[in-house]
Amino acid sequence: MRSRSSPTTCPAPWRSTGCRSTTRPIRRPRAGTRVRIPSAEDVKGHYVVREALEVQAAMRFAGVATASERAEVQKLAVRVDLLSIQLDRPLYQTVHQKLHARIAQCARCPALLDAIEKTHALASIWFCVMRQPQPEDSVTRHQELAEAVCSGDPQKAAEAVRHHLAVAMERTMSVLQPYFKLRKATGQTFYRSDRKLRQGPLDLAQLH
Numbered sequence: 001m002r003s004r005s006s007p008t009t010c011p012a013p014w015r016s017t018g019c020r021s022t023t024r025p026i027r028r029p030r031a032g033t034r035v036r037i038p039s040a041e042d043v044k045g046h047y048v049v050r051e052a053l054e055v056q057a058a059m060r061f062a063g064v065a066t067a068s069e070r071a072e073v074q075k076l077a078v079r080v081d082l083l084s085i086q087l088d089r090p091l092y093q094t095v096h097q098k099l100h101a102r103i104a105q106c107a108r109c110p111a112l113l114d115a116i117e118k119t120h121a122l123a124s125i126w127f128c129v130m131r132q133p134q135p136e137d138s139v140t141r142h143q144e145l146a147e148a149v150c151s152g153d154p155q156k157a158a159e160a161v162r163h164h165l166a167v168a169m170e171r172t173m174s175v176l177q178p179y180f181k182l183r184k185a186t187g188q189t190f191y192r193s194d195r196k197l198r199q200g201p202l203d204l205a206q207l208h
Contacts, residue, residue, distance in 0.1 A: 037183040043176060046123055047169040051162060053116050054100065058161045059154040060107035069106045070150040076102060077146035081139055093124070099142060103149060141167070 038046075065073075076099045083092040097120050104113040138144075141164065148160030 057104040058157040
């Protein structure tokens with residue numbers, strides 16, 4: 001078991017004896033809620049910030065996480081991959097967010113955890129329209145990420161996070177292409193009311 005008094009410990013005070021989960025559940029906006037449509041630059045910028053934050057979290061995790069914390073992250077990764085091939089996308093996204101937050105929690109830097117949770121909350125609306133799983137999707141990608149992060153090698157963990165987020169950005173950009181077009185055609189906001197969306201120029205049912 002690695003000591004929690006490691007020199008890499010975050011200078012911010014750690015007020016807990018463990019890495020208690022504070023992940024907030026993803027809430028789907030109510031029908032009629034006015035939601036800003038992201039631009040392609042918004043999405044790219046989001047992933048630039050996520051990479052900066054989550055690479056740091058993974059490297060710190062690799063150095064300070066205990067054996068039980070590593071086992072927990074690997075178990076969470078298995079659950080995320082199992083959910084990724086099912087149709088319950090809100091549940092998938094909630095557990096997916098929990099996995100990434102758990103890595104940050106066990107990096108033992110509350111400020112880093114707070115920043116990562118905020119970036120995930122910003123993107124939670126986008127995930128509500130993510131496509132259903134496709135046959136070409138990897139069914140072990142989160143387990144591969146967890147294996148690298150739990151390896152104890154900070155550089156290996158960092159590289160795995162960069163690759164993981166590059167794939168995620170590519171998929172997000174692909175699925176949001178119709179919304180980028182909608183943004184140009186109608187402005188920066190739209191109503192999530194299913195009736196209003198179905199009356200629009202896109203067959204949005206294909207994106208859910």
